Amino acid sequence: MNTAGEEAVLEVLLVEDNPGDVRLTLEAFREANKSIRLHVAADGVEAMDFLRGLGAHVNAPRPIFILLDLNLPRMDGREVLAQIKTDDDLKSIPTIILSTSQAEEDVAKCYQLQANCYLTKPARFDAFESTVKIINDFWLQKVKFPASRRAE
């Protein structure tokens, strides 16, 4: 991270329909990194609106990465993933799948659709907390991103 990174707000999009999970993620990130601002989209359609700055999300920021659940109302996570990864503007945003599903076919399908990684939601809070911490440590501390295209 650059020197300005200390104060900079880190925009993250969480696509999750379960308020319990949303809150858990918030709690976990709060403990991991205070500069993260978590935006929540409750379904796939809203997620795409957010990413494309449509409707109520005209002023939505471009997120550093996306945490994407698979089972969503209206448009499910796989479809969201497919749209992101076939969109020239969006495909460079790292998209992390965070799902309860451990099914082989889900894992395989998501990687085929170019998911950046696949994580299963741990059953216990401590495990969940450590997963979030790992995400933070890796994606927010270690990974180098290209210059933001939507900045102009």
Next chain:
Amino acid sequence: MPTALAERPSTAPAHDTGAGKDTLRHLAQMEGRYRALLEAAPDAMVVVNQSGEVVLLNLQAEKQFGYNRDELVGQKVTAIIPEGFAERLIADGERTAAQALAQQIGTGIELTGRRKDGSQFPIEMMLSPVESAEGVLVTAAIRDISARKRAEKHLVQMEGRRRLMEVALRESEENYRLLLDGVEDYAIFMMDPSGKITSWNVGAERMKGYSAAEILGQNFSRFFPARDIARGRPKEILRLTAASGRHEESAMRVRKDGSTFLASLTFTALRDQAGNLRGVSEFSHDLTESKESGAKYRALMEAAPDAMVVVNEGGEVVLLNLQAEKQFGYSRDELLGQKVTTIIPEGFAERLIADGERTAAQALAQQIGTGIELTARRKDGSEFPIEMMLSPVESAEGVLVTAAIRDISARKKAEKHLARTEDAEKRLAQKVEELNRSNEELGQFAYIASHDLQEPLRMVASYTQLLSRRYKGKLDADADEYIAFAVDGAARMQRLIQDLLAFSRIGTAGQELADMSSEEALKQALDNLQGAMEDSGALVTHDTLPPVVADEMQVVQLFQNLIGNAIKYQGPGVPRVHISAAKGDGKKWIFSVKDNGLGIEPKYFEKIFAMFQRLHKRDEFAGTGIGLAICKKIVERHGGKISVESQLGQGSTFRFALTQGGMKT
């Protein structure tokens, strides 16, 4: 045997009528008795002396051969029957003429007749000797069988039953030709044009039961069954006879005692020289009781394996055999003259009936040769299935139908049984399908349920944990304890659900069985167990393991669960596990996973493979009790069985079978 025969010249000039002078004189006496009889006979009748000269002939003979009576009398019989007749009259070294003749009596001889115009036609001849003052005279009853010959040619193609009937009918016809030597077997009487009886012979008395004194002057209608009288049959017969000169029929008649019988009857119109109708003669004989043809006919009928019933166009039973009596439970007398609907209520009588588009014969013709399945009724009212074959025989009174009736109860029963068996099989297949479906649905249900249960449970588990994290020590001791129980309960339920999910996925998410290395699978399992092995210091060894046909992931799981158990339920020393494989029956490998652990009591051998069965308290060993249930399900999915051999404190050996692999060339 008259000696005069030998003194007669063996031949006589063709024109010499003197040769028959005595004969003629004698015959003049006979004429009174036989004239009418002879003239009325349906066949050509020719009386020949021992020299082979024609001494008498009837109207029918004149017609048939095309000669006037005068032209033929005194002529050699060879004039009309060139071969085969005269020879039969001649004695040879070994037998007298009478003996020679005797051998021919009663049998139909087929010869060729020659008309005056030289044309030839097939005949059937019956001979009967008549003793006379001048020796034995021979009466030849000659029938033109051209039509029959033609019919016979046609009949050759017909089936056996029809032939049987044809033979039977011919025999009954032959009876007419036994007339002269078997008068007692024939009822012969005359009546006036109104049917009033004017003469009565011994045969008539025998057959019908009336003496001449009783019957003379009575109307012949009394021989008819009531229903025939009611429909005016007697008058109709008189009318038919008067119209065509002759009428033949086989029909039921009634005896004096009221009993009925099937009679073969011939009516002949008797006219004076002016052609006025003077009366009608009736020749009849009892078809059912006649000694000769009846016996043969009956023998044939009775020998038939099927019930045989002969029915006339009126739908009345005119003849039946023993088998029919047995099958329907009636005695012969009870059925004769009855409507056939008595025994076959539906489907038979209808077939005899003409309609607007076809005659009865045509209607019937459509049924010939095909088995018709109907229901028959016994005298006791019980019914049984039959198959019926019909064959029509044209007779003088129209078409008679012989029905060969076979009881097909046994066949029907077999068919029903077959149908039931098929039905049962179908139901079984349906059951299996239903079971498969419900099994599948159950698996689906378990998968979905456990999958969907995880979501809310994760909430409970996570938040109770968060609660515990954030508020432990900030509330009171009770609150801390409650939260701890909630956290523990939620965690346990999570494990259960995960195991259940794994269990249900064996069936629903399994891979195709394929060739694979069981040793590779074991290595993967050991990798997965690395943590547990390091913690316990377990020593796992194995033989070289063979290739198998299996779902690799599941074999890994199988090894993992069994070895994991072996390590988990360890005895006092260092856990030792050895895996080996040995050849089993039918291309199977029997794998053994042997440990030196706690061992299992034999009474639990079955129980340990059941779902959620645990032998230990929760605080002794963790686990949901599903590991071995998963093992069992995996092995069963691979068509094998899993078993355990163990003694408490002596370790356990788990064995399971997998199909031999590496068979492909």
